[in-house]
Structure formats: structure tokens, C-alpha cells
Amino acid sequence: xxxxxxxxxxxxxxxxxxxxxxxxxxxxxxxxxxxxxxxxxxxxxxxxxxxxxxxxxxxxxxxxxxxxxxxxxxxxxxxxxxxxxxxxxxxxxxxxxxxxxxxxxxxxxxxxxxxxxxxxxxxxxxxxxxxxxxxxxxxxxxxxxxxxxxxxxxxxxxxxxxxxxxxxxxxxxxxxxxxxxxxxxxxxxxxxxxxxxxxxxxx
Numbered sequence: 001x002x003x004x005x006x007x008x009x010x011x012x013x014x015x016x017x018x019x020x021x022x023x024x025x026x027x028x029x030x031x032x033x034x035x036x037x038x039x040x041x042x043x044x045x046x047x048x049x050x051x052x053x054x055x056x057x058x059x060x061x062x063x064x065x066x067x068x069x070x071x072x073x074x075x076x077x078x079x080x081x082x083x084x085x086x087x088x089x090x091x092x093x094x095x096x097x098x099x100x101x102x103x104x105x106x107x108x109x110x111x112x113x114x115x116x117x118x119x120x121x122x123x124x125x126x127x128x129x130x131x132x133x134x135x136x137x138x139x140x141x142x143x144x145x146x147x148x149x150x151x152x153x154x155x156x157x158x159x160x161x162x163x164x165x166x167x168x169x170x171x172x173x174x175x176x177x178x179x180x181x182x183x184x185x186x187x188x189x190x191x192x193x194x195x196x197x198x199x200x201x202x203x
Contacts, residue, residue: 057159
């Protein structure tokens, strides 16, 4: 991917059910700070894409969950800046295959809040939400771009939310004609700049 010396690690979200688990390909064994490539199966489809986490803001969350408190070293900040400046929107307009976006609340509620978009003609189109959606997630429904999403998430109230953010594409292994190199070259490698190597935490 990045270069011959870069080493990625495969990591199952649920090691005890690895055949059914979502899998990550990561540059660090650390859980939260760094973005990942994500893979999972759903019916006959394989989903692959980019996954980044927005941790709790300063002073929020349970004090025992210090690893989930964001500082400036988190990949989320660079990704968010690229949403705001329009870089993510411009990138995704280059792809001719289906692109889906999922945001879930990864906090103590256990992903009860979920909202999904599809990319159509260069714009985000709201698809659906979970049945028990928080009112704050309702604010995202009218977003038509990543700039819109980033501006919503900048609101101070979102500091108390943990967000799992996915950009992915589903494909049929027997019909797509893609092998692992094609997946990397045609899609995943375009997100490498937002997957950083481990670095010291920055307050």
C-alpha cells in the first residue's frame, strides 16, 4: 500500500468470532486513536473501506475511559479538517462504484444511534437511521456533503458522543472482477493519507 516498509496488522473486532467479525487492517495495535481499513461481510457482499473514530471531547465521558478521550494526536482531527475544506467530497466524486457512509454512536449505548447515507451524483443522500435514534443524530439527516457533516459535528454538544465513521463500498467477490490489489489500488489507497503512523499523544 503506502510503501514496501510499511507494515499493516490484521485485527478482528471480535477475536472469539473471527469468521463473523468485522476485520481491521491497521498501522498500530492501539485501539482508538488511529484510523483503519475495515472489512466485513453482509449476506453475499463484502464491504471494505475507511474507518475513523471520533472520541470523547475534553472533559467528557467516564474518567475510567481515558483512552477514549481525544487529544490532538487522533486521526479524527486531520480527517475532519479534510471534510471541512472539501477534500473528502472531491475525492469521492472520482469513484464510479457505490459509496456508502455510516455513522454510529460507539459510546456506552452500544451503537443504538445509526445513520446511513449513499453517495449519488456527488452528493450525500440520506438512507435510513436506527429505530432508537437520538435527537442529535436527527441533525445529520439533511446533510448533503461531508462539509455539512463536519460542521454539524463541530457543535459543542457532540463532545459527549463517540462516533464511528465509515466510508465503504460493497462488492460481490465473484462478479466484481476485483482482486485484493484492485481493491487497494482503486479504493483503499486513496484514504492512506488519513491513516497515520503511531505517534505520541499530544495534549
